[in-house]
Amino acid sequence: MAVQGALREWVRSHTLGVAVAITAIGYALVLNAFEGIVPLFPSIGESTVRLLSSVIVVINAATLTALLSGVYYIRQRRIDRHRVAMVTAVALELGFLVLYLWKVGGGGELYIQASGLFRLAYLLVLAIHLVCSALSVPLVIYAVLLGLTRSPAELERTAHARVGRIAVAVWSVSLALGIVTSAMLRIAGSELETVGAIVLV
Numbered sequence: 001m002a003v004q005g006a007l008r009e010w011v012r013s014h015t016l017g018v019a020v021a022i023t024a025i026g027y028a029l030v031l032n033a034f035e036g037i038v039p040l041f042p043s044i045g046e047s048t049v050r051l052l053s054s055v056i057v058v059i060n061a062a063t064l065t066a067l068l069s070g071v072y073y074i075r076q077r078r079i080d081r082h083r084v085a086m087v088t089a090v091a092l093e094l095g096f097l098v099l100y101l102w103k104v105g106g107g108g109e110l111y112i113q114a115s116g117l118f119r120l121a122y123l124l125v126l127a128i129h130l131v132c133s134a135l136s137v138p139l140v141i142y143a144v145l146l147g148l149t150r151s152p153a154e155l156e157r158t159a160h161a162r163v164g165r166i167a168v169a170v171w172s173v174s175l176a177l178g179i180v181t182s183a184m185l186r187i188a189g190s191e192l193e194t195v196g197a198i199v200l201v
Contacts, residue, residue: 114188139167
């Protein structure tokens with residue numbers, strides 16, 4: 001307990017720096033998965049890649065549900081339930097990250113096989129999804145760290161509410177569009193490409 005308390009106090013005193021460090025580690029892991037610099041996951045076949053893609057969609061839907069539930073609860077001033085919902089969303093997202101890194105690093109990424117306007121629409125949605133995903137990471141981590149290291153009364157004197165609102169908006173768009181791009185891949189068909197490629201190519 002003493003160690004846990006000391007760690008909490010240290011994170012509390014260095015919240016922004018810890019958020020930046022965790023964000024950098026997350027970005028590095030994703031980059032490594034795509035470029036295959038350091039092999040961290042065992043190789044998997046196309047059927048497993050497609051299975052993981054389906055599981056990831058379910059996780060994203062569950063995460064979005066938890067996230068929106070958290071928004072509802074905080075508007076009702078039900079702080080305990082808000083915290084549970086948000087921690088659930090983050091835990092689900094960690095599960096997503098592990099499966100996503102395994103899918104890309106161990107197998108590859110799925111490329112759409114459509115052409116014309118459908119392909120352009122897919123690439124536009126995908127681009128917005130990727131930008132929102134990248135932007136949401138530091139915002140979510142910072143808001144969560146603030147929430148886990150401070151009491152509700154203390155949080156009112158921080159940027160938690162302001163950052164949290166932006167984080168929820170950006171993260172929700174990212175999750176929703178991730179589900180949309182997966183649906184578009186299923187409609188148009190997709191082909192597996194191994195690591196070292198760029199998704200938008």
